[in-house]
Amino acid sequence: MRPVDLAREHGLSTQAVRNYEDAGVLPAAARTAAGYRCYTPLHARALRAFVALVRGHGHATATSVMRAVNRDAVDDALRIIDDSHCQLREDRRTVRAVEAVLGELAPVAAVSGEMFIGPLAARLGLRPATLRKWEAAGLVRPRRDRRTGYRVYDAHDVRDVMLIHQLRRGGHLLAQIAPLIVQVRSAGGVAPLESTLRGWHDRLSVRGRAMLAGAAELDAYLRERATTTPVSR
Missing domain, CATH: 1.10.1660.10 (Multidrug-efflux Transporter Regulator; Chain: A; Domain 2)
Structure with a gap:
């Protein structure tokens, strides 16, 4: 041949x-x-x-x-x-975890503008150290103000912080929350994420x-x- x-x-x-x-x-x-x-x-x-x-x-x-x-x-x-095959199994677990927690999420209020760590922590009744811990775990990624070096949370960062806060109050561990936050970012929010779950299931089946x-x-x-x-x- x-x-x-x-x-x-x-x-x-x-x-x-x-x-x-x-x-x-x-x-x-x-x-x-x-x-x-x-x-x-x-x-x-x-x-x-x-x-x-x-x-x-x-x-x-x-x-x-x-x-x-x-x-x-x-x-x-x-x-x-x-x-x-193990990776496929983990991907399936991630999708199931996303489905399980989506029903627990209350609507996240839209936030315009940017927030520093202190006001954001105060708004949620948290300590700034908690937000720094979530950042160290890779769950949030605020930028730094060039002049002051302070953390600056944009609307997407605030959304992620509020989601993490809700999930933590529901008893979820940071390791369990991390895959969900990645998926929320990829989808562009919780609502788009809900609408794309069926597509994820189909792709995993294929x-x-x-x-x-x-x-x-x-x-x-x-x-x-x-x-x-x-x-x-």
Whole structure:
């Protein structure tokens, strides 16, 4: 088989196929007397496995998996896949945590302008040291006034502080609050976050199914590899 024969199935360029071989994603190909690469059904199976793994695990993880397999370190490849599945599980937990706490959040009053740490702490009945603790934990990120060096909280910072305050009063730990605050920032607020939760669920489901498909293709490649002697690098 020529590089173009492998490339055509996946809509890739022939150079991409060569690059994948050079990167260790594909096993080494035999060469003709003129130096042309000769690929086999084993290479086609390897490329199918890689493309399927990319859909579920991403390019970097899929590359690491295939490199490990092609150097006969299958246990390493399986550990990499295990880690990727663990990340998916953590992402699901984050979404469930977001859903669980959204119902506990009272509407956050809109704040215009900026606030210094003292007035903000006084408004919420907190000590400034508490706000500094939340900042140290990475939950809030106020800027510093260039002239005085004081912390300045803009409207988004105040929103985050008020959310954290509500969640802390509800008994949530800072470690539990952190993923929610990240998601609120990414969504642009609580209301947009609520409307995007279904999309997050759908993307996680698609990713999980893609991981299953990738596992099937990788298993097929491992079976074929076990009965085929790859070319030594």
